[in-house]
Amino acid sequence: MSGKITVSAPGKVILHGEHAVVHFKKAIAVSVGLYTTVEVQPLNSDRVTFQFPAIALDVSLSFDHIRELQASVGIDYRYSRLDAHKKIPLEPASVAVIQDFVKTMNLIPPSSEAAGAQAKAAEAFLGLYLAIFEEPTALLFNCQTELPVGAGLGSSASFAASLVGGMLQISGKISEDFSLGDLEKINRWAFFSEKFVHGSPSGIDNHVTTYGGAVVFQRGEGGKEETTENIICPEIRALLVNTKVARSTSAIIQKTNQLRQENLEKWQKIMDDIGTLVEQAVEGFRKNSVQAELIQKNHELLQQLGVSHPALDKIIDLAQLFGYSGKLTGAGGGGCAFIYIPDSTSQKSEESLNSLKNSLTEAGFLFWDTKLGSRGVRSL
Ligand SMILES: Nc1ncnc2c1ncn2[C@@H]1O[C@H](COP(=O)(O)OP(=O)(O)OP(=O)(O)O)[C@@H](O)[C@H]1O
Ligand SMILES: C[C@@](O)(CCO)CC(=O)[O-]
Structure with missing residues (x-):
């Protein structure tokens, strides 16, 4: 076992195709240079500790409790068996055992406002730890992030990739070069x-938080493999604007499933229209171009899907007012929007960008002026 190790992974922006990608359409994602960083170090006591300050969670478990949980998830729930699969299977029964453990052990602070976020993070941590470390191993995990949590910039994937990288590296299952x-x-x-x-x-x-850069991604239908096309990322400057409206991706996905049940025809048309739009955007993207009008159109389709929010619409309206195109990114329902800033060095364009920034600030929004397409997960 190595000494202390540190692994970091970026967030991401979905340029086009969120939600439709769940239903087998193509989507384009690009990494963002805001990182989640996990430090892992050996402990001198028979305990496992995980500290996730971004969601105010700090938990320490004895080996006895870990062994108890290991016995409950069963003999098949371990690295050597699970890693043999290309898609690592996760049985609902294993999830239920881990959820039950988090509840009965009272790992979540009572009457916590962030109980949902904390429970999911604790379950993901334990789910990984139990599988990857076949024997209880005394470690301290500390996770820091520059990303807003639950805001559409891929905090959960960035959390996952940095945590997994740390666990696999410290247990000697991957090298520190991240081949x-x-x-x-x-x-x-x-x-x-x-x-x-x-x-x-x-x-x-x-995928995008692991490999970094830009990817055109399509989920495989009927158990088939996903297809991915890594694209040399055109340099994309964007404002990432946080509405500060909290939401969870799984809740927003459930909302879209409700529309699907209530009005299948409408839902299908939106999915198909997003699919067609993404195909057009991919063509441009391969030629190093981002088409502003498609960004705006994609936002309108997401509005029809019911995953926008008045705060997101306000950001997009402000962008339009100053001649820019934007859309919500990620699951929507709150979280972040991105506004595309085309390459231009004219004084007029700098002036309108500054006016847009001032208006966003006056309206109470936080934003990052950033370039998309950073490196993926890495051991520091
Ligand atoms: N730094 C972190 N520390 C602990 N848990 C985290 C951290 N970042 C994310 N999470 C977990 O991931 C959840 C957020 O996932 P969610 O998918 O809702 O948002 P997101 O990944 O930011 O957005 P999107 O999926 O739209 O990109 C949190 O509720 C928490 O459980
Ligand atoms: C909303 C969604 O399409 C993107 C979240 O970043 C969900 C997913 O692809 O898993």
Whole structure:
């Protein structure tokens, strides 16, 4: 076992195709240079401790409790068995055992406002820890992040990839160079972690946070493999604007499922229209171009799907007022929007950008002026 190790992974922006990607359409995602960083270090006592300050969670468990949980999840729930699968299986029964443990052990502070976020993070942590460390191993995990949590910038995938990278590296299952083979393993295990947080994620978020850069991603239908096309990322400057409206991705996905049940025709048309739009955007993207009008149109389709929010619409309206295109990014329902800033050095464009920034600040929004397309998960 190594000494202390540190692993970090970026967030992401979905440029086009969120939600439709869950239903097998293509989507484009690009990494963002805001990182989650996990430090792992050996402990001198028979305990496992995880500290997630971004969600105010600090838990320490004895080996006796870990062994108890290991016995409950059963003999098949361990690295050597699970890692043999290309898609690591997660049985509902295993999730239920871990959820029950988190509840009965009172791991979540009573009457916590962030109880949902804390429970999911604790379940994902334990789900990974139990599988990856076949024997209880005394470790302290500390996770810091620059990303807003639950705001559409892929905090859960970035949390997953940095945690998985740390666990696999400290247990000697991958090297510290994070070779292509190591990244493939991190991606598969980060997807496994995402299932604890999201239920049925498409896999796009863990892919882009693991490999970095830009990807055109399509989930495989009927158990088929996903397809991914890594694209040399055109340099994309964007404002990432946080509404500060909290939401969870799994809750927003449930909302879209409700529309599907109530009005299948409408839902299907929106999915198809997003699919067609993404195909157009991919064509441009391959030629190094981002089409502003498609960004705006994609936002309108997401509005029709019912996943926008008045605060998101306000940001997009302000962007339009100053001649820019924007859309919500990620699951929506709150969280973040991104506003595309085309390449221009004219004084007029700098002036309108500054006016937009002032208006966003006056309206109470936080934003980052950033370039998209950073590196993926890495050992520091
Ligand atoms: N730094 C972190 N520490 C602990 N848990 C985290 C951290 N970041 C994310 N999480 C977990 O992930 C959950 C947020 O996932 P969610 O998918 O709702 O948002 P997101 O990943 O930011 O958005 P999107 O999926 O739209 O990109 C949190 O509620 C928490 O359980
Ligand atoms: C909303 C969604 O399409 C993107 C979340 O970043 C969910 C997913 O792809 O798993």
